[in-house]
Amino acid sequence: MVENKPQRYEDSDLYRIRHSAAHVMAQAVLEMFPEGKYTIGPPIEDGFYYDFDLPRSLTPDDLEVIEKRMRQIAAGEHVFEKQVVSAETARQIFKDQPYKLELIDGLEQGGFDEYGEPLDELPEISIYQHDTFVDLCRGPHVENTGQINPDAVKLLHTAGAYWRGDENKPMLQRVYGTAWHSSQELEEYLWRLEEAKRRDHRRLGRELDLFSVSEEVGPGLILWHPKGGMVRKLAEDFCRAEHEKGGYDFVYSPHIGKANLWETSGHLDWYEENMYAPLEIEGQRYYLKPMNCPFHVQIYKSRIRSYRDLPLRFAEWGTVYRYERSGVLHGLLRVRGFTQDDAHLFCRPDQMPEEIDEVLQFSLNILRAFGFKEFQAYLSTRNPEKAAGSASEWEAPTDALRQALDRAAIPYQIDEGEATFYGPKIDIKVRDALGREWQLSTIQFDFNLPESFDLSFIGEDGQEHRPYMIHRALLGSMERFMGVLIEHFAGAFPLWLAPVQAVLIPIADRHNPYANQVAQELEAAGMRVQVDERGERMNAKIRDAQNQKIPYMLVVGDREQEQGMVALRLRSGENPGPMTVETLLERSRQDYEAGD
């Protein structure tokens, strides 16, 4: 198989193939709906799409017909011909295509390219034609449609999408497809989709009895079952211990607070539509907390702080509620009630660089402990349009964040002007076992709250000074993090996180007492153990334990009972065989250390 050298996706053959496939698809769709309007159709990661404005909704059957027609067009080996035209000519060609006309206006004014992205220089206007189909397009394309392998193209699904990504503009129909060099590559891609489905945390959450969402309770509100609760507890216990070692103090705060608090913090001004409606008690409005910061700020303010007290690090597993729009909820990954592993650092300006450096290291260490090895960080810098604090004030914290990243030696990129109004921040994404990226940690500098709550400390000089404040969440939210963990491990948690670490499998009923005796010994040694006393065959018990992804299966029959042993089977299928309880415990200690 010929594979491209590492290069920009935009320069790759696949990019051309997919871009061309998008055109071919558009041709097929417009043949089906001659009165349909077409908009844009770029390549995307792993595929392409095209957005249409059509007289009716496309069905899965339509997709099959379109796909079939695409193969015919591909087989026609129609050449892609590029032509640079004037705006006037372009308007003539696309006179019945209002979306194209809008794009041409954008191109002519030099503001935007055909995808609505801002451009620096005035672009040329080009069209590409193959067969009967003409599209406004800057390319590039393959030479002819024959270079689109008909066995490596597949239309996947349709979805709604706003014109130019603007929810005030018309909703279009987007058709997603994928295209590869070979049918084998297509198969591999489809396998990846299947594998992602197999390890979907919503599915595993049910199969492994980890959590559920009840219609009776409400959407986006998670119920943790005993096993999921155990995993979460283990994760939290570990983090709490680390925080204690790391010089954090634990605080607790209520779930509601008076309107005035949220007015001062600015939340009511900026984010009211994302907050749950207030409760009214004794003439006072109380809001469910969407964030923990104002409470931690109040703890800071509960007494006069000396420069000697700083830094203060208040940590809380704080449960917050945010009203997320119904269409965005997704399993554990996007919910309405969740618990942040939140902390707020208050420090003197001179302590700030070290605090940031430490918290970044701390964060990476914790993420590594959960088995993540690859990180990508994003540094968001000041947006002059909306920023509390002056450009010069932003300099020190922005530099501190950058230096911490340099020292941490993880890859990062700078998102210019992407910071929130209250300060620069670092976001950290991890790569999971399937190569997908998830944003977990965030470290955010805050210019706003110390100001609006008028925080101060008494300096060495006896004067009041303003402390710096840093928000940080390492796992982000426990719900989301658990979702990521479940998918990362495909439900097969490492030994230290496994809700059940070992299951005793008696071969016949007469081995139950011995199994229980062993279980007690293991429990006494701190292992989380179950005994499968059901009247099932050993094979069935193994199958069930396997499906539950329990790390150690311990088979006990006559032989083991006589010799005082257990026969170990691993969920990998590996079968180390009989050993004493002592040997097993030794092995578990090693697996524990290894993080597995």
Add this chain to the structure above:
RNA sequence: GCCGACGUAGCUCAAUCGGCAGAGCAACCGCCUUGUAAGUGGUAGGUUAUGGGUUCGAUUCCCAUCGUCGGCUCCA
């Protein structure tokens, strides 16, 4: 919130044109007493998401609501 699809037993899914709502797994009760991924017989399980409408008759057709899924927008 928007576009589209969907909602039948705990789970996965059937039910022809509108005509008595079914299977496998799981659960429960037995029998078997088992050596590394499903032994076997039986029992029970349903206001077909909810509310309304059309019809002699609705799981099936229509409307609304709720929820789920795939996207879009959003994610402080």
